[in-house]
Amino acid sequence: MNALVSFDPQxxxxxxxxxxxxxxxxxxxxxxxxxSSQKPQVVIDAMSTYYETINANVxxxxxxxxxxxxxxxxxxxxxxxxxxxxxxxxxxxxxxxxATEALxxxxxxxxxxxxxxxxxxxxxxxxxxxxxxxxxxxxxEKGFEIRWIPLTADAQLDLSNIDTLLDGVKLFAFTAxxxxxxxxxxxxxxxxxxxxxxxxxxxxxxxxxxxxxxDLAELGVDFAAFSGHKMLGxxxxxxxxxxxxxxxxxxxxxxxxGMILNVTLDGFTxxxxxxxxxxxTPPVAxxxxxxxxxxxxxxxxxxxxxxxxxxxxxxxxxxxxxxFGDQLTIHGPxxxxxxxxxxxxxxxxxxPHDLSQVLDEHAVCVRPGHHxxxxxxxxxxxxxxxxxxxxxxxDIDDVDALADALADAxxxxSF
Amino acid sequence: xxxLEDLYRxxxxxxxxxxxxxxxxxxxxxxxxxxxxxxxxxxxxxxxxLDDAGVVTDIRIGGTGCSISQxxxxxxxxxxxxxxLDEVKALTHAFKAMMSIHESSLDADxxxxxxxxxxxxxxxxxxxxxxxRGVVKFxxxxxxxxxxxxxxxxxxxxxxxxx
Numbered sequence: 001m002n003a004l005v006s007f008d009p010q011x012x013x014x015x016x017x018x019x020x021x022x023x024x025x026x027x028x029x030x031x032x033x034x035x036s037s038q039k040p041q042v043v044i045d046a047m048s049t050y051y052e053t054i055n056a057n058v059x060x061x062x063x064x065x066x067x068x069x070x071x072x073x074x075x076x077x078x079x080x081x082x083x084x085x086x087x088x089x090x091x092x093x094x095x096x097x098x099a100t101e102a103l104x105x106x107x108x109x110x111x112x113x114x115x116x117x118x119x120x121x122x123x124x125x126x127x128x129x130x131x132x133x134x135x136x137x138x139x140x141e142k143g144f145e146i147r148w149i150p151l152t153a154d155a156q157l158d159l160s161n162i163d164t165l166l167d168g169v170k171l172f173a174f175t176a177x178x179x180x181x182x183x184x185x186x187x188x189x190x191x192x193x194x195x196x197x198x199x200x201x202x203x204x205x206x207x208x209x210x211x212x213x214x215d216l217a218e219l220g221v222d223f224a225a226f227s228g229h230k231m232l233g234x235x236x237x238x239x240x241x242x243x244x245x246x247x248x249x250x251x252x253x254x255x256x257x258g259m260i261l262n263v264t265l266d267g268f269t270x271x272x273x274x275x276x277x278x279x280x281t282p283p284v285a286x287x288x289x290x291x292x293x294x295x296x297x298x299x300x301x302x303x304x305x306x307x308x309x310x311x312x313x314x315x316x317x318x319x320x321x322x323x324f325g326d327q328l329t330i331h332g333p334x335x336x337x338x339x340x341x342x343x344x345x346x347x348x349x350x351x352p353h354d355l356s357q358v359l360d361e362h363a364v365c366v367r368p369g370h371h372x373x374x375x376x377x378x379x380x381x382x383x384x385x386x387x388x389x390x391x392x393x394x395d396i397d398d399v400d401a402l403a404d405a406l407a408d409a410x411x412x413x414s415f
Numbered sequence: 416x417x418x419l420e421d422l423y424r425x426x427x428x429x430x431x432x433x434x435x436x437x438x439x440x441x442x443x444x445x446x447x448x449x450x451x452x453x454x455x456x457x458x459x460x461x462x463x464x465l466d467d468a469g470v471v472t473d474i475r476i477g478g479t480g481c482s483i484s485q486x487x488x489x490x491x492x493x494x495x496x497x498x499x500l501d502e503v504k505a506l507t508h509a510f511k512a513m514m515s516i517h518e519s520s521l522d523a524d525x526x527x528x529x530x531x532x533x534x535x536x537x538x539x540x541x542x543x544x545x546x547x548r549g550v551v552k553f554x555x556x557x558x559x560x561x562x563x564x565x566x567x568x569x570x571x572x573x574x575x576x577x578x
Contacts, residue, residue: 351479353484353559361418369455383456413482
């Protein structure tokens with residue numbers, strides 16, 4: 001392996017019980033981490049230990065285990081906040097169900113308060129539906145304009161007209177990394193331009209936080225959303241990070257227990273941050289699990305994680321191009337440094353659904369479909385792709401197995 | 416364990432490579448109906464022409480999709496051409512039953528089987544479509560096989576509502 005990689009993916013793989021499985025008599029080749037990652041044993045154990053030793057509702061009880069549960073949750077909040085460079089992790093890290101809910105929270109709280117006729121929101125054609133549909137839903141009620149940053153022929157942001165597009169925009173919401181092409185966007189540059197134009201920035205960091213060192217304060221964005229289950233954590237927990245003064249000024253979205261300071265027959269007073277945005281019992285075990293996932297990633301080192309994925313992506317691009325040439329289209333940036341480990345594949349003459357079916361015979365798990373990014377698929381000129389995505393536990397054996405399975409699909413469907 | 420040859424029978428691949436009734440009809444007089452598989456991005460367009468007696472005088476298929484959805488659409492177009500609406504309903508019913516979508520769930524979907532004359536739903540000849548029987552062993556792909564049929568059902572509702 002590449003000398004820059006400071007961890008051994010084989011050893012990492014050994015930490016993940018699911019990756020010890022065989023499927024159809026072959027070792028599983030899990031290449032769908034852009035959809036959801038596998039979980040290391042320490043994360044699974046942390047959640048079991050919570051249930052076995054300190055399971056109690058948080059922020060309420062005065063008994064010992066309730067206090068322990070609360071402390072474990074709040075400690076996880078701080079560790080997760082530090083992991084992304086949040087200046088005030090205790091107040092700025094809001095736990096949601098997933099990144100989708102986090103984006104909806106911004107739309108329904110900040111958007112509902114601040115957007116109306118004559119205002120504009122800027123999106124890009126790279127976006128996942130989770131960063132499109134909430135804005136359409138709000139637009140239907142509030143009547144603001146939605147603008148789009150178009151894409152170049154190779155599906156990167158076309159920024160030639162960015163200043164005009166930003167003129168008069170109140171909010172610019174964009175992805176840090178495409179879940180289809182792996183293209184990494186120029187976050188800090190775009191944020192500076194947006195701020196110069198007087199717009200706030202919402203970053204869909206779902207594919208970014210799990211894979212690259214992230215310092216949100218340095219990137220300068222105003223809000224960021226990501227999901228726990230794509231970064232070795234459990235499903236059911238996501239994060240909205242926002243700048244404290246913005247969150248302070250926003251009204252709560254969901255109402256209920258835990259998010260109030262006081263309730264009378266005349267109304268309610270919302271609680272302080274972060275409780276204001278966390279109505280109802282939170283996913284305690286999941287938050288604790290995500291905290292341990294963050295510890296695991298930090299032990300590997302996010303610089304090393306990025307190095308590993310760049311080197312594996314470079315190997316994959318080289319291997320697949322050598323073996324399949326023009327028969328295989330790999331959408332997205334050609335340079336590994338400009339992309340994440342997400343490869344959207346199109347094999348000549350074989351529909352992605354059929355391709356993925358043959359790959360499954362080889363225990364190679366890839367994802368066929370539009371990846372919840374239909375506007376982007378339209379630009380790529382395809383209805384679907386077969387997407388292979390890498391993470392810390394993937395190695396060159398997985399890439400070679402993918403290549404062998406692709407070759408088998410080619411011969412199976414040869415006319 | 417089901418293998419790929421259970422799914423990709425030769426006749427399916429033949430319809431995939433050489434789709435029948437591919438193209439468009441002028442709409443109107445034909446009806447044009449789009450169907451989507453939201454999971455995989457397949458899109459299908461069914462152009463349907465009925466005469467006054469409710470016979471399918473012509474049908475054309477457009478759109479993109481995998482071998483299962485495209486071959487199912489191709490075979491469907493071949494088998495329904497020249498059939499009466501009752502016969503088409505019976506075929507649809509029989510095909511979905513083969514895909515293990517049963518009467519109860521058809522009813523629950525509002526696609527009631529009640530108006531299918533029992534003498535037609537009995538002993539319907541599916542012909543080439545029998546080749547798609549193996550899809551049942553790959554449950555994720557059932558939606559691929561039924562996409563064209565669901566779109567045709569919508570097209571018929573559209574055509575009969577227009578009439």
